[in-house]
Amino acid sequence: DAKTTQPPSMDCAEGRAANLPCNHSTISGNEYVYWYRQIHSQGPQYIIHGLKNNETNEMASLIITEDRKSSTLILPHATLRDTAVYYCIVRVGKLTGGGNKLTFGTGTQLKVEL
Amino acid sequence: DGGITQSPKYLFRKEGQNVTLSCEQNLNHDAMYWYRQDPGQGLRLIYYSQIVNDFQKGDIAEGYSVSREKKESFPLTVTSAQKNPTAFYLCASSPGLGYGYTFGSGTRLTVV
Numbered sequence: 479d480a481k482t483t484q485p486p487s488m489d490c491a492e493g494r495a496a497n498l499p500c501n502h503s504t505i506s507g508n509e510y511v512y513w514y515r516q517i518h519s520q521g522p523q524y525i526i527h528g529l530k531n532n533e534t535n536e537m538a539s540l541i542i543t544e545d546r547k548s549s550t551l552i553l554p555h556a557t558l559r560d561t562a563v564y565y566c567i568v569r570v571g572k573l574t575g576g577g578n579k580l581t582f583g584t585g586t587q588l589k590v591e592l
Numbered sequence: 593d594g595g596i597t598q599s600p601k602y603l604f605r606k607e608g609q610n611v612t613l614s615c616e617q618n619l620n621h622d623a624m625y626w627y628r629q630d631p632g633q634g635l636r637l638i639y640y641s642q643i644v645n646d647f648q649k650g651d652i653a654e655g656y657s658v659s660r661e662k663k664e665s666f667p668l669t670v671t672s673a674q675k676n677p678t679a680f681y682l683c684a685s686s687p688g689l690g691y692g693y694t695f696g697s698g699t700r701l702t703v704v
Contacts, residue, residue, distance in 0.1 A: 512692060521682050521695030522635070565634070580693060582627070582635035 482566045487587040490560075496553040498586050500566030503547040510569045511542060512580060513551045515562040515588075522565065522582070525551065556590045563587050594619045598683050598696035605677075605703050613668045613699045615683035622688050624666035628652060629680040629698075641666055642688075670701065677703045 627635040637650030655674025684693040
């Protein structure tokens with residue numbers, strides 16, 4: 479299983495872009511990169527996922543390097559409500575079984591401040 | 593509205609008692625999962641189920657049991673064999689391979 483490495487914490491000023499990095503140097507060719515976030519004492523919330531190409535949705539953008547060994551989640555205009563723990567996850571998936579289990583590490587605590 | 597519901601939100605039990613945590617979803621998702629989270633830690637997978645009447649152990653299944661008699665329901669029993677049951681328990685579901693998870697709001701279990 480590919481493992482991920484994230485900084486334990488980051489700060490960001492409100493209104494600025496928050497760029498959260500993730501290293502996944504042992505990722506396999508058929509493994510996706512997922513991002514979730516967890517606001518204190520709530521269930522994690524899905525943000526975005528991608529395989530090779532950059533992805534964008536209403537919440538964030540995901541930039542994956544060409545060699546797929548790292549990625550960056552971008553929150554274009556961070557607000558106080560974006561303060562949360564952000565998890566970068568590489569999907570452990572097998573087409574014939576084992577499901578699409580997601581393994582959560584300790585993530586990055588993003589603190590958005592005025 | 594479709595979603596995934598965990599109940600109760602807070603649960604207190606005496607040491608040595610079994611306790612069952614409820615997880616119900618009306619998203620028509622095939623797969624369901626139970627995770628445990630300890631303070632300052634990431635989520636650890638307890639059990640998962642890809643289909644009705646089938647489930648698999650996760651990374652920390654000892655002291656837990658599950659059933660999947662209905663597609664909508666995936667209850668988790670924390671047995672007296674679980675050495676340190678006090679934790680935040682999260683249930684999730686997904687349509688299947690390649691899709692993201694939808695999480696419930698969690699149950700905080702405290703054993704006294």
